[in-house]
Structure formats: structure tokens, C-alpha cells
Amino acid sequence: MARRGTALEPGAPRIVLRRRAQDSAALRAMTRICPGACFRFGARDRIEVSPESCLRCGTCRTVGEATGEIEWSGGWPAAASA
Ligand code: SF4
Numbered sequence: 001m002a003r004r005g006t007a008l009e010p011g012a013p014r015i016v017l018r019r020r021a022q023d024s025a026a027l028r029a030m031t032r033i034c035p036g037a038c039f040r041f042g043a044r045d046r047i048e049v050s051p052e053s054c055l056r057c058g059t060c061r062t063v064g065e066a067t068g069e070i071e072w073s074g075g076w077p078a079a080a081s082a
Contacts (some may be wrong), residue, residue: 015051015060015075023047024067030060 015038017027027047030039036055042048049070064070 011057012074013054013072015049015050015054016071016073017047017049018069018071019046020069024069025063026067027069029063033059033063035059038079 023046027039031041031047035057036051036053038054039047039049039060040049060070061072
């Protein structure tokens with residue numbers, strides 16, 4: 001069973017949330033715009049991420065990088081890792 005915030009395959013994208021007191025609007029928006037449906041509302045209406053279905057589109061990096069709430073590592077295409 002996969003743990004939240006981890007990827008199963010070596011080299012797969014790894015996405016971990018850096019928790020703040022409240023989830024930003026940008027992070028909450030990822031529940032609607034992530035094409036892989038990797039973000040969802042969890043306990044106490046907080047955002048959770050499960051990157052197993054990540055399509056490596058880079059949308060969460062574009063939308064969420066400025067908030068500092070998401071950390072990416074692992075296998076990302078060059079365009080998404082800049
Ligand atoms: S890279 Fe794309 S598919 Fe993967 S978690 Fe981010 S928005 Fe979702």
C-alpha cells in the first residue's frame with residue numbers, strides 16, 4: 001500500500017506537502033485542476049496528495065510553487081523541473 005506523499009516506482013515523481021496553518025487557495029484549487037486527480041480534501045478539510053496517478057504535467061508546480069506548500073522530487077520532465 002502506498003503512503004501519502006510518496007511514489008511507488010523508482011524515479012517516479014514524488015510530491016510532499018509542507019503543511020502550513022491553513023491550505024492556500026492555490027493548493028485547494030489543485031483538487032479541481034490536477035488532471036491526475038492527485039489532490040483531494042481529506043480529514044478536517046485539509047488537502048492530501050497521492051501522486052501515484054501523476055501525469056507529470058507540471059500544473060501543480062506552476063500553480064503552487066510560489067506558496068512553498070509543495071515539494072517535488074524524483075522523476076520530472078525537464079520542462080516541469082525548472
Ligand atoms: S504534475 Fe500534474 S498530474 Fe502530477 S500532481 Fe501535479 S498537477 Fe497533478
